Amino acid sequence: xxxxxxxxxxxxxxxxxxxxxxxxxxxxxxxxxxxxxxxxxxxxxxxxxxxxxxxxxxxxxxxxxxxxxxxxxxxxxxxxxxxxxxxxxxxxxxxxxxxxxxxxxxxxxxxxxxxxxxxxxxxxxxxxxxxxxxxxxxxxxxxxxxxxxxxxxxxxxxxxxxxxxxxxxxxxxxxxxxxxxxxxxxxxxxxxxxxxxxxxxxxxxxxxxxxxxxxxxxxxxxxxxxxxxxxx
Ligand code: URA
Numbered sequence: 355x356x357x358x359x360x361x362x363x364x365x366x367x368x369x370x371x372x373x374x375x376x377x378x379x380x381x382x383x384x385x386x387x388x389x390x391x392x393x394x395x396x397x398x399x400x401x402x403x404x405x406x407x408x409x410x411x412x413x414x415x416x417x418x419x420x421x422x423x424x425x426x427x428x429x430x431x432x433x434x435x436x437x438x439x440x441x442x443x444x445x446x447x448x449x450x451x452x453x454x455x456x457x458x459x460x461x462x463x464x465x466x467x468x469x470x471x472x473x474x475x476x477x478x479x480x481x482x483x484x485x486x487x488x489x490x491x492x493x494x495x496x497x498x499x500x501x502x503x504x505x506x507x508x509x510x511x512x513x514x515x516x517x518x519x520x521x522x523x524x525x526x527x528x529x530x531x532x533x534x535x536x537x538x539x540x541x542x543x544x545x546x547x548x549x550x551x552x553x554x555x556x557x558x559x560x561x562x563x564x565x566x567x568x569x570x571x572x573x574x575x576x577x578x579x580x581x582x583x584x585x586x
Pocket of ligand 1: 456457458538539540542555
């Protein structure tokens with residue numbers, strides 16, 4: 355059980371101060387009955403709370419999967435470029451999800467956003483070895499020697515050491531790459547270090563999540579089952 359005013363401020367309907375006046379004006383109903391008393395106890399899981407007729411949902415964990423199009427920066431705020439936050443449907447904004455990791459401005463593909471900080475940390479941390487799979491179009495052609503170099507762990511031009519990764523050549527100018535970390539421009543720099551500068555990059559998979567059935571710019575909330583699997 356929770357106080358009505360606490361529930362409403364947690365759901366960011368209004369500040370606690372403003373709520374007093376809103377309640378007094380009869381703007382809030384509990385199960386269809388006007389309630390003017392902020393100290394009234396409610397059960398957020400059972401009671402239907404409405405503010406000006408709109409259902410108020412409890413603050414909750416939100417995990418969104420965005421098919422990021424090229425041209426958007428992975429940031430909550432940018433003075434020049436459009437950000438991925440502009441692709442969020444307004445209904446999700448109040449849960450304040452933030453991007454999990456980063457895709458370059460020109461990279462397309464799967465980007466998670468969440469308000470669960472601990473989950474975000476786990477998905478990003480190389481320690482947990484969550485696989486990220488990319489499709490790349492590049493100059494040149496990758497070969498078995500490159501596959502071995504990826505397997506052994508590349509050392510990039512500036513001395514950065516990469517964890518072992520899986521490279522799959524797909525024919526002239528196309529490869530798949532699976533990494534378990536997210537260093538700056540990592541996949542681009544890995545392929546460039548083997549003489550294959552990247553022209554197009556798309557993240558197709560993170561863990562067991564894919565872009566199946568989605569178009570660039572689309573966003574969807576994870577199903578409860580998918581969210582549970584991420585917690586494992
Ligand atoms: N590697 C890159 O080089 N760029 C990305 O956006 C993601 C991984």
